[in-house]
Amino acid sequence: MxxxxxxxxxxxxxxxxxxxxxxxxxxxxxxxxxxxxxxxGTFMRYTISLAIPIGKESDYKYIxxxxxxxxxxxxxxxxxxxxxxNLTGRVEVVSDKYYLGVNNANGWRGIKFTVIANxxxxxxxxxxxxxxxxxxxPIMQHVDDGEVYVYDGGWEEAELETGKTYLFNSNYEFxxxxxxxxxxxxx
Amino acid sequence: MxxxxxxxxxxxxxxLSFAPEADIIGLELPINGFTADIITDxxxxxxxxxxxxxxxxxxxxxxxxxxxxxxDPETLSITAExxxxxxxxxxxxxxxxxDKPLNQILALIFRGxxxxxxxxxxxxxxxxxxxxxxxxxxxxxxxxxxxTCGLFVRSFFYDRVVIKSIDSTVSxxxxxxxxxxxxxxxxxxVTKVQATIYSYVEGEPQNTDKWVQVGNTYYIQTSQEMxxxxxxxxxxxxxxxxxxxxxxxVNPDNISDVLSRMATYYFNRVEVDAEIVxxxxxxxxxxxxxxxxxxxxxxxxxxxTDFTFGLQAKSRIKLQQILMxxxxxxxxxxxxxxxxxxxQIYMLPxxxxxxxQNPYLDITKGxxxxxxxxxxxxxxxxxxxxxxxxxxxxxxxxxxxxxxxGKGILIIWSVDEATLTTSSDKRIVEVG
Numbered sequence: 322m323x324x325x326x327x328x329x330x331x332x333x334x335x336x337x338x339x340x341x342x343x344x345x346x347x348x349x350x351x352x353x354x355x356x357x358x359x360x361x362g363t364f365m366r367y368t369i370s371l372a373i374p375i376g377k378e379s380d381y382k383y384i385x386x387x388x389x390x391x392x393x394x395x396x397x398x399x400x401x402x403x404x405x406x407n408l409t410g411r412v413e414v415v416s417d418k419y420y421l422g423v424n425n426a427n428g429w430r431g432i433k434f435t436v437i438a439n440x441x442x443x444x445x446x447x448x449x450x451x452x453x454x455x456x457x458x459p460i461m462q463h464v465d466d467g468e469v470y471v472y473d474g475g476w477e478e479a480e481l482e483t484g485k486t487y488l489f490n491s492n493y494e495f496x497x498x499x500x501x502x503x504x505x506x507x508x
Numbered sequence: 509m510x511x512x513x514x515x516x517x518x519x520x521x522x523x524l525s526f527a528p529e530a531d532i533i534g535l536e537l538p539i540n541g542f543t544a545d546i547i548t549d550x551x552x553x554x555x556x557x558x559x560x561x562x563x564x565x566x567x568x569x570x571x572x573x574x575x576x577x578x579x580d581p582e583t584l585s586i587t588a589e590x591x592x593x594x595x596x597x598x599x600x601x602x603x604x605x606x607d608k609p610l611n612q613i614l615a616l617i618f619r620g621x622x623x624x625x626x627x628x629x630x631x632x633x634x635x636x637x638x639x640x641x642x643x644x645x646x647x648x649x650x651x652x653x654x655x656t657c658g659l660f661v662r663s664f665f666y667d668r669v670v671i672k673s674i675d676s677t678v679s680x681x682x683x684x685x686x687x688x689x690x691x692x693x694x695x696x697x698v699t700k701v702q703a704t705i706y707s708y709v710e711g712e713p714q715n716t717d718k719w720v721q722v723g724n725t726y727y728i729q730t731s732q733e734m735x736x737x738x739x740x741x742x743x744x745x746x747x748x749x750x751x752x753x754x755x756x757x758v759n760p761d762n763i764s765d766v767l768s769r770m771a772t773y774y775f776n777r778v779e780v781d782a783e784i785v786x787x788x789x790x791x792x793x794x795x796x797x798x799x800x801x802x803x804x805x806x807x808x809x810x811x812x813t814d815f816t817f818g819l820q821a822k823s824r825i826k827l828q829q830i831l832m833x834x835x836x837x838x839x840x841x842x843x844x845x846x847x848x849x850x851x852q853i854y855m856l857p858x859x860x861x862x863x864x865q866n867p868y869l870d871i872t873k874g875x876x877x878x879x880x881x882x883x884x885x886x887x888x889x890x891x892x893x894x895x896x897x898x899x900x901x902x903x904x905x906x907x908x909x910x911x912x913x914g915k916g917i918l919i920i921w922s923v924d925e926a927t928l929t930t931s932s933d934k935r936i937v938e939v940g
Contacts, residue, residue: 345818
């Protein structure tokens with residue numbers, strides 16, 4: 322089963338998936354003849370070939386019209402390993418064929434479309450990428466004794482004074498300026 | 509990359525163009541700025557601060573928004589520039605100084621601009637200006653000062669414009685950060701550099717005198733040309749002359765330094781173009797050593813960095829005032845007890861002494877519940893030695909700062925009097 326924009330489809334179909342490990346244009350060959358691969362993330366691509374049974378023409382028309390809506394993206398749920406994956410993806414081409422049969426058995430058949438994810442399903446962060454190259458964290462190059470860094474998506478320097486106490490909440494956000502008497506303060 | 513304006517962070521950015529420059533000879537004063545398209549339906553009025561950050565929240569630039577144009581219902585094109593643009597709009601009156609402290613003159617040039625937007629380095633505190641400034645824009649006045657005093661302006665990678673001395677410390681670019689393959693360019697050789705020295709004495713000018721007027725006071729101007737000939741072109745010294753004749757704060761005391769800097773810069777007409785991985789480590793105005801082959805290294809000043817952004821960033825750079833050398837390989841190995849944390853390879857000029865800052869190392873392991881993040885700090889701030897052989901290996905000792913699981917607070921370990929207390933919902937740092 323798969324779904325589009327909350328509408329579930331449990332019809333005969335084949336589902337192909339491709340995972341594209343996408344690198345940015347920062348990538349390239351280095352002077353030491355090693356390739357520098359600046360991977361941004363892994364983008365999924367699903368290709369669906371539907372085999373909607375004869376007699377379900379209204380379903381056929383419905384899904385065709387939905388897929389060919391000129392919208393930026395749809396919300397999809399597709400099988401993924403033992404479970405499912407949620408994707409916001411774009412549909413660029415929808416194709417099918419018209420069959421001329423006998424006894425008025427004419428009709429459109431075999432919708433096929435590809436969904437390209439708009440967002441990576443796996444991604445690495447900048448800190449990991451830089452640390453693999455064992456380069457310094459830029460903001461720490463000039464670190465001095467007594468400096469304290471707070472993680473808030475990235476490391477940020479906090480200006481703390483000796484002899485004082487500082488409070489951070491469970492989201493690790495700095496919530497209180499220095500106060501003198503830590504013991505009497507209720508958090 | 510992300511852009512913050514009026515406290516709102518915009519992460520959907522397209523067409524970001526950021527190519528900061530610095531001019532070490534001081535005849536130009538690049539304003540620097542960036543343009544970008546941000547996805548928003550909100551309108552943003554010019555005049556406010558614009559912050560450019562990377563995904564680790566490192567500041568790349570703090571500029572002023574000078575223009576915002578709606579491109580389509582979802583896209584706003586913005587142009588931001590450093591505060592140096594404001595100096596263009598200010599006209600300063602003529603003045604004659606005698607040993608006026610440079611800091612005081614800079615304060616006048618930046619008058620009306622918040623001290624949060626500009627600063628100087630301590631190295632310029634002992635500099636003084638003697639001479640005449642005509643009526644000119646504040647930016648041209650600053651440009652003259654940079655040229656005469658050997659300064660340059662850094663208007664990027666910091667939250668304010670910095671007026672600083674030309675750096676003589678060399679930063680080495682590791683070979684694994686240099687893309688295939690740097691190219692050398694040659695400009696027409698400069699055969700002579702020339703500058704005019706000016707002196708001013710208060711008095712009543714006679715018919716034949718040249719003079720300037722400041723308010724109701726007249727100053728008699730005397731001038732004299734001085735030049736340095738490129739020794740390699742002494743027979744045709746007038747073929748290509750670079751002459752600076754109108755900077756009226758060049759005087760007998762500073763002419764020697766001025767000509768020396770001009771000669772060093774203009775007699776050396778080799779430039780290097782290269783692309784490097786540059787996550788903000790290499791800054792225009794820096795003096796850097798860049799490997800250009802397996803055997804050659806170019807040392808020079810970084811003039812420009814045109815950035816391309818992916819997850820990491822690379823920049824197309826231009827190096828000037830190049831000195832070419834045969835290179836040796838230096839491998840610095842970062843050690844924690846007997847464990848190798850990593851290594852970095854540099855190509856450095858043979859026979860030279862090196863001093864390379866040991867980086868803090870930020871190493872993550874595992875994911876989810878097993879995620880661990882270790883910060884290692886170097887026991888010595890610099891790796892130092894001499895490139896005495898074709899290959900040199902240098903082991904640098906590290907110690908672990910704070911190993912930390914998941915998000916939280918990082919305390920640099922050298923704050924040994926600090927303690928960290930954690931509980932299920934609080935993080936408390938006590939310092940001292």
